[in-house]
Amino acid sequence: MFEEFSPVSKKEWLDKIEQDLKGRSPAELDWEPEPGLRVSPFAHPDDLPEPPPPMLKKQPGLQWLIGEDFDNYDSAEKLNEELLQALSFGLESPRLIFTSPRESSSIPPLPWLERALKNVELSFITPYFFFAGASEEELLDFIDFLDSLYGKSDPASPAGLRQHAGSISVGTRKAALSGSRLAKAREKLPAYRFIRQSIPGTAREGIVAPMQQALHDAWATFGESQLPLSDFNSLFYFQLETGPDYLLEIARLRALRLLWANALDQHGLNTEEEQAFLDIHLRFPTVSEQQENPTSETQQEIINKHMIAAAPMALAAIAGGADRLTIPPAGNQTNA
Template identity: 25%
Template structure:
């Protein structure tokens, strides 16, 4: 049994494979027929071989198992606290609270939670030194691992305004860097770029440039930076994207003597989710969660299939959580360390994405940096150009969303089931910069179908 089972077979080189393929093509051009180029300019070959363009493999260093994270929007303190505890009892391993204002009693919110073995994320929609200090005290007293998602540059990108202004916001971060030693408090919202239509290369470069603003403007960063990533439907590209983010972040961090790996929290994309034939959203989020795990995300927070049109509900959350439980405990996605390392195709994708994103990052830095390019509108324009190209592919049927622009169910009715407004909300206000707008591909088509429903009624 110890004999090499393949010793009787002669090795076949990549050159021999290519010659055979060329023969089978019967004169058709190999490059034009079989090499596909993505919208990012990534070239995908029909096969990959160990003797062809395989340099040193990347090491993503994502050795620990991913954590199943549950999103909870805090609107009622007692209900949110009970829901968090129940969620943990049902299989979640970490909780991400989104908090709108500082009136919430954060001590009561987490009082019942087993913080010693539960990672907690606080996504704060405001900036308050006192509130963050309370969280820091909780982390110290209860030996807890807590990430506080504070991202002034991300707020500027998403809302068009700072919390206060550039100087004040970064003064707060510098104050927290001294006052809070028990929590992780710097975060980069990279999900915004994917949900707004940026391609993979842009997402990586913008995340890197976004993080670089904090390295430049915060004097001491003594804890890992959290990077929130949105995962799309292009399975292998998304695996490679997350790997490239980690590799480039670590390369950047070394320049600042920051010796911590980034902490990646992955969430499925909203961009390809649909209102009609909504059950297909479960299939989309399953493959997206798989990409996140195989790419090396530290935590994955799934998106409920009905999150576009239903308020938070127990059934949707349970289904979303169970998808991750199946992947972890029945499909054993947590049993192999760095499963994508050494896969020729994924390594090649990672290499191409890394090189192109690094080039774009250098260009951003050479032209003033991330914040400067936001103020000038360059980043918004580039994302809009990418989003427009993708939208055109969807509108023409070249990019397919099953149940929406391919095999739609004409009898499907949704107007009676909308608890939430599922489209881009227009909120006229004065902004310092043009905000980056998240928009789903199917919005226009869905609005037309809803209007048709009203006419029939």
């Protein structure tokens, strides 16, 4: 495909743009986020000191998972139907959310879960599980159940596709499990992440203070875990939302990755192998927020606007270094 397009210098490109602007200077379109800082929308490889490296999937930061949330299904069969359909469309990392209490726990009965996950090849994907409440002993029973499902994987399937990676989180707890129970879980599911640090808000609500607090809390959680830092990092991930401020979100996410890498480097870890894991969700105004700030737009017009906005928001998340990205459905009245 690329052979069909001959190289174009920045000067030739800007000359063409100026023609399209009918004599106006492209500099008039520069973005000025604050006094003294101007950003041109016309970036070009000629601006770089050397050609950019090719975008290969093997490079760190270019592998990301397509996520989708599945929230509180009453019917296991309905959840299974929608899971299989989403997987057929390319979903890589479903997150199953269970917040409805069943006595003291929100973990559904295991036979119900087995029906919900029928024909779902867990070893080919990276499933996330969220429970509003559950004891550590109940989580261990659930982990035994998952381990049994992984044991039923088709032995003829390509070994390179089998990864057994995923995540389990509970309510507001940073660590779903602790101590000896965490050690047991790691034996069963060694590629799962059980420790989560949420960062509230988007770049619009603030960057420095929320990030400082999140890093402080993450480091405190590491101290409480009494694990070697490399082991802790393999179990840990950041969960955060991104908003419509394209360049600020890229800078925010890259700053988070860099700060975490510096912390790991200071403790002697190889930051080419040990990196932050970012689970990112695009943030759109909820229905209640829309009602607080009413416009003349119809609900369909709002949905259409969010569908258009989702593309640059997703691009900002990927450029910032997302490892997993969830884009809420445009027609979802809760999220979009």
